[in-house]
Amino acid sequence: MKKFIGILLGVILIGSASMAYALNYGNVTLSVSVSGDLSISISPNTHDFGALAPSASAVSTAITITNDSAGYVQTYCFKGFDAGVWTLGATQGANTFTVAAAFHDSAPIAADFGGEDLLKSSGWDDEDNGDISTGTKFSIDGGATGASVGPGATRSLYYRLGMPTSSTTTGPLNITTTITAILP
Numbered sequence: 001m002k003k004f005i006g007i008l009l010g011v012i013l014i015g016s017a018s019m020a021y022a023l024n025y026g027n028v029t030l031s032v033s034v035s036g037d038l039s040i041s042i043s044p045n046t047h048d049f050g051a052l053a054p055s056a057s058a059v060s061t062a063i064t065i066t067n068d069s070a071g072y073v074q075t076y077c078f079k080g081f082d083a084g085v086w087t088l089g090a091t092q093g094a095n096t097f098t099v100a101a102a103f104h105d106s107a108p109i110a111a112d113f114g115g116e117d118l119l120k121s122s123g124w125d126d127e128d129n130g131d132i133s134t135g136t137k138f139s140i141d142g143g144a145t146g147a148s149v150g151p152g153a154t155r156s157l158y159y160r161l162g163m164p165t166s167s168t169t170t171g172p173l174n175i176t177t178t179i180t181a182i183l184p
Helices: 002-017
Strands: 040-043 057-059 063-067 075-080 096-103 154-162 177-182
Touching (some): 040 177
Antiparallel strands (some): 040 063, 057 154, 063 154, 075 177, 096 154
């Protein structure tokens, strides 16, 4: 047994002595970028609320937003805009309407939307792209969001329109909203 241990130690010592280590080393930096663009598809890209009474609120049908980029995880941003003589606002008023947008797996009711879902015409989180979706902003209950959406994933988006309390036009008016994809 002692002879075996001695031979084993000898093999280990000889094996260790034969290993050589470099005293100097260099680094190699590898660079790469991901090809393709951020991209979304929107279907349908219009919704007709029809004729609504002053002060009324209505919720759109589902609008499907799909991340059709080439492998990018994306977060969605929203911008709202004035429409003719109507001003986009935080509350309904004379010639002032509201628009809220939120992701949800099924059709919400108007009361499900919160203040964090309101679109603005200025003062956005990101001046180039709009207000940025989070786990709560532009989401009814956090179950479906516009934050960190994987490639090929779809989301159902709903809009709530709040009509002005009074209007100086009968319309029809086209209300434009912009949805932009950014990297999370």
